[in-house]
Amino acid sequence: MSRITTLPIKELYRLDSVRELYNLAKVNHETFTIPDYQRGYRWEANIHIEALLKDVFDFMNTNRNIDDRYCLQPIVVTQSSTHKGAWEVIDGQQRLITIYMLLNALGLPTFNLVFESRPKSNDFLAQLIANGKANHDDPDFHFMSEAWAKIKQWLKDKNNQDPGFDLEYKPVLWKNVNVIWYDIESTSREINIDVFNRLNIGKIPLNDAELVKALLLSKIKGRYKDAVELTMRQSEINNEWHRIEIELRKPQKWGFITGNVHKEYDSHIEFLFDLMAKNRAKGTAEQKYTTYLWFEHQVNAAGRKPEAQADMAIKLWGQVKDAYARVNSWFCDNNVGSDTAIYHYVGYLLASRKVQVYDLYNDSFEKSRKGFRDHLRGLVKDTLKGIKLDELKYGEDDDTIKMVLLLFNVLTCEKIADGMYNRFPFDRYNEIAKERRSRGGWSLEHIFAQNSRDPMKDPKAALHWLADTQKSIKNISSVIKTIKNDSQSEQEKSEIDLTKLKVQIEKMQQSHPNTLDMDAFNNLKNKVNNIFGEVDRHPLSNLALLSTVDNSTLNNAVFPTKRNRIIELEKEGRFIPPCTRNVFLKFYSPSDSQPYYWSRNDQDAYLAQIKKMINDFMKN
Structure with missing residues (x-):
């Protein structure tokens, strides 16, 4: 089992809320150990370091509310078995070391770092921060030296441009920049190494889907006192999760409902989470983890009591199943006659890029099945407004002609009660449409x-x-x-x-x-x-x-x-x-x-x- 939450950078210095949640003794400042199975520090100054500094700077300059958060990628930890009271870093070492250097460069309080198998790195990093003397004899020392020099120069340049830069940058980094704290709660070295291999060697990042799953499964603990009952409930959710994922991975279904979705999904169930969270992100770095943050907000809004958060987690999972049932009904609406209408109207509207799937999802809550079908028909009719078929010309109205011919194909299939082509294959149509980037797509x-x-x-x-x-x-x-x-x-x-x-x-x-x-x-x-x-x-x-x-x-x-x-x-x-x-x-x-x-x-x-x-x- 795992625990997950979102923490501002300042709490990495002293994890009072985490220790209170875990019933752990408080400390003056936290210690993070870098285990021997981790590789050395390898972030490049002009790529990774500059990107992190710039991301925080760009966030600082956006039109935002005082409580808005910018979320860095997860830091995966567990309680250290070799250093009492410390945290073993399974994933996020590069990011954590960079944050450590940035906090020191800004003169902010910071945590301790301990390299288990590289004691020289402990001494060098301390001396580098104290006197700025670089060393390029060792790979670790080289990349740390380059990173420190980049941070110091970047901050110096910003302060020269704006003498009050520090006064604004420090509180944003300290309070508004967050990390996702992911504690796998493992005491097994073998499990920790296995998790590390999956996240690093396999290059499989923690996505919103995995984070949401960890959040929901960890929070339902508050409702079940009996360990056997808790395990059964968690297994039930895992099985339901798996069935939904398998169904969404069917090419015909996935190609139908994601006709105009640009975001790439490793876990298909994450699409449902995005629908619920109204997240229209295209997968850009600035929009990472917004879906997870929405789910976390729903859980926290239920109150601090574990029972209340557990009830909200169970409610959210029920909404996930309802979201799947809703979009699945669009696809499986394949009875003869007029019942194929929803399938064809939704498919056409998404394939023609005239509406967003998020809008259709919201519309479907507000109407009966017949009302939703009539609403879809109205949206399809809207796409034809002002079009005079006799006047359409190649080279002048190509996009409109493609839309009209798509609808002609769809209506032809929708009109056939039985037979091979009574359902237009939107998955195949959308697959070709998405080939436009490689000079593919549809033509006249x-x-x-x-x-x-x-x-x-x-x-x-x-x-x-x-x-x-x-x-x-x-x-x-x-x-x-x-x-x-x-x-x-x-x-x-x-x-x-x-x-x-x-x-x-x-x-x-x-x-x-x-x-x-x-x-x-x-x-x-x-x-x-x-x-x-x-x-x-x-x-x-x-x-x-x-x-x-x-x-x-x-x-x-x-x-x-x-x-x-x-x-x-x-x-x-x-x-x-x-x-x-x-x-x-x-x-x-x-x-x-x-x-x-x-x-x-x-x-x-x-x-x-x-x-x-x-x-x-x-x-x-």
Whole structure:
């Protein structure tokens, strides 16, 4: 078992509150021992030391209340088995030694440090602080010398800039800068070394989740006098914790609820803690441990009595389970019919980045299930306000078009009561969306190639185009095109035989890159494009959602080539949005439309289906 609390720097000098809590005898000042399994002091002056000094300085200059706290990373300790009344430092040695030097440099009271296996470091550190004489013969001495010089010079520079600097910096460091005191309450050297290895060699830091867990499990002691009963209750919480963590780690569920969450989580349950604490941190250093501090505040606000704090800890754990049940209900709302609405509305709003999951979580408390569903529908409708589908253009309204096409896909799935695609896979959509940093993400695919009229200049690319086209049309004998007559009121059908065209392509394909006639190739390419499609290239009616990576493989290809490649990509396991797949399979086109030719009629039918789906939703 462990105990955890937050302490201002001044209490490291004398831990009266901790000793009172533990029923330990008070001392004049504390002693911290650095055990033999710890490595030497290795903080670098221009990186770690400067960062700590600057963090405190930046906090001092923020608009803050007098009681606001800045929290340093945890110091993990246990009562020393070799030095009576002292504390063995399991993790946080580097930070603690730096604080020790900073307190001495500022002339503030400080604690004692004892290096168990490095007695020379004890003497050197005392002499360094007393006379400032550096020594670089030993690694420990070198890094301590550099750190001390950095601290002294930094404080000197600040005082030169502002003669009253010390008067403000000292009380902030002394009272407002906190450390998280994490006592693992172990008397076993083996356990202490194991904890040290996990935190240092494995590079696994104590995150908010672990700190909250330690807080809740330690505080419930106040309600259970019987050790067996306490152990059973703690085991029950541990098991519930594990089940929630396992459920949240399921890719479909996690990808759905964290569609627009930027913070990376080692423990997924920490996401629930952030929801409860209204913590929208993106994981920056300035925002570390704010979630833990919120939970600690709730416990302390219950009063000083152990029973009251235990009741609050139990209540908080109940709220954690309720938070999981709430977000899980969004995902598991997968019954047939209208019950899929919450899943699809929440998923769309998060994936389109129009709302934050924190806001939806808060909204869900204030409404009935039906009220929440109606609220979500209203939020989805709000995303469409002012949008005129006929006027959307590629290159001008790309983000809006992507949002509209995402909603078209989502509503298509939501409308299907049963079947393979009755739930839009938001986890896969969001996974691709988060690839934007590496030039991935989602893009707009032109159904009829946007650059189809542009001449190609690279012979190798031209030969590749010929090979793809020849493969795609080898089994097509003719194309029937529908064209308007001179009156523009009637349509005629024209059948184009492809025999000669395929011979031309095959013959040109035999050319060497160095001998390929590019003018002749571009003329042939335009002829092919005229046969397989002739549409307005940039409106919504010629656009579909496709990942940027997959889109790059379809550039300049004619419609039958794109169609075949879409089918191949889906067979390879790539995620093709259902409506993108549908449009290349001519799902929305008139029944007499050929599968290999993308016409204006196809384009009009596709846009009509988008309009119908969205208009039906807006009216419902």
